[in-house]
Amino acid sequence: MTIDDPFVPTTSGRPADADGLRPVPRIAIQAFCETPEVADVLEQAAADRRMAKAHVKVHQGGVAAALDFYVAAPTPNLLFVETRERREQVLEQVDQLASVCDAGTKVVLIGHHNDVALYRDLMRRGVSEYMVAPFDLYDVIREIGEIYLSPDVKPVGRTIAFIGARGGAGSSTVAHNVAFSLSRGFDGGVVLADLDLPFGTASLDFNQEPPQTLADALAAGDRVDDVFLDRLLSKCADNLSLLAAPATLDRAFDHDEMAFDPILEAARVGAPAVILDLPHLWTGWVRRLLGAADDVVITAMPDLASLRNAKNLIDQLKIARPNDEAPRLVINQVGLPKRPEIKPADFQKALQLDPAAVIPFDAALFGTATNNGQMIAEINARSPVAQMFDALAARLTGRSVARSGRKSALMPLLARLPRLKAH
Missing domain, CATH: 3.40.50.300 (P-loop containing nucleotide triphosphate hydrolases)
Incomplete structure (x- = not known):
């Protein structure tokens, strides 16, 4: 789901094409959430049969918790991070997050503001997708599929x-x-x-x-x-x-x-x-x-x-x-x-x-x-x-390379921006 395609539930309470979703690959997925509603949806998605091969962990704390956690830990294949901030603060958070991401990690930012300008700025910084809450578990599985299973996407392995x-x-x-x-x-x-x-x-x-x-x-x-x-x-x-x-x-x-x-x-x-x-x-x-x-x-x-x-x-x-x-x-x-x-x-x-x-x-x-x-x-x-x-x-x-020497996959344009230290 993108900001231009908000989720509209059917009368049955689930997307009409939910049964057409493909199984998610064997990838590591972690999420850092600020609201219990988003955390609950991600937990529901993790329990779905199409996510059986993925290894999913859902944490509380949003961007700040993610920054603290990944200073000393490797980032997963796919990272969901929730923020309730507005455009300028979100971009600053993304710049900070880029400094702790391993090469190859894909990031999906979860926000609460339907902002086209923010979406474009995030795409330029290398964020894989911007999802606007509220959404449901089928939207989560669909987004993961679009990131990893689309015909024009390179294999993850x-x-x-x-x-x-x-x-x-x-x-x-x-x-x-x-x-x-x-x-x-x-x-x-x-x-x-x-x-x-x-x-x-x-x-x-x-x-x-x-x-x-x-x-x-x-x-x-x-x-x-x-x-x-x-x-x-x-x-x-x-x-x-x-x-x-x-x-x-x-x-x-x-x-x-x-x-x-x-x-x-x-x-x-x-x-x-x-x-x-x-x-x-x-x-x-x-x-x-x-x-x-x-x-x-x-x-x-x-x-x-x-x-x-x-x-x-x-x-x-x-x-x-x-x-x-x-x-x-x-x-x-x-x-x-x-x-x-x-x-x-x-x-x-x-x-x-x-x-x-x-x-x-x-x-x-x-x-x-x-x-x-x-x-x-x-x-x-x-x-x-x-x-x-x-x-x-x-x-x-x-993984044996010091974090300070890593190149982030999150921000291809990072070299043009001021380097910010992780909290």
Whole structure:
């Protein structure tokens, strides 16, 4: 609902097209309300079946409470903030709010004044929508759908591809544990796609026996959408869903370069983070997925083959992704007894790339996790290895960057305005 399209209830007390509303993706939504009426409507929307995949928290306090809260906390995918102020005060509040918003956060401002000039100023500042109270739960769901599900809107999900520099480097283990860390740190959902079709281990690592797998999605071809894909996902943990590999040898898994595109586009519509666990192969579709991913993580062992292969991968990715950040390098299984190793400093010097993580060899810890179908943090959340996975997850999402260094997605024109400190 916008100020130019106020909600007019039907005689039945609900919008005539309420049944046509689409389910909301797996996003984190938070709201800061000044009036109990608005808070109640948002709570009703959160309880609706179409919001089942979203993670919603409703707080009291309006803009001031939001500013205090987000000084020390990450902002969600979507933020609703209510204000009863007039135009000048609202614009000042939005300027302050911009200073605490993470990149990628979308903001819907809820006001009580039908002011066209205010609406235009807010749109220029990057606010996603201005809703005028009163409204109902169907208006809330419709607005979220227009923000995230419109055909011209980019998918919400960020793709992170993991690949090993050599077989046995432990790339899948790193991918699965980072996915688990992301799911614990995000209020929104994380999808883990195991793309090692014949030999994938994600279902074993999470102790799952999913009835449907990635093979079913591939068989559907272009018919795959977010609703279809949702039926194939297996829940591994809170906020973590698995698209498992079939892990069978009854067929050859030779696929076209673009075969996985519909699946990943559907996954990105429904989840803020999509983890791609890629096999140690160099095929057209692997190269395509690496080139299209938002981030790439290369896992290497401290040996010469890993060093050579990592360099080749990095060189190819520079060509395929000239405007993107360099891949993240993880050096795994460091300190294996009696094995000569290349030191992390030598990796850094040869590759001109600082390792994002150097993970020590711990046979007991990793062996126990593997045999139990658990993640490292479930075995020992305080272990240095578990903390390394948490730190890598934070780096991949930008959450480890100091707030003062963040660029706000709320105000593209912020650089032209005076910078205001959050309260």
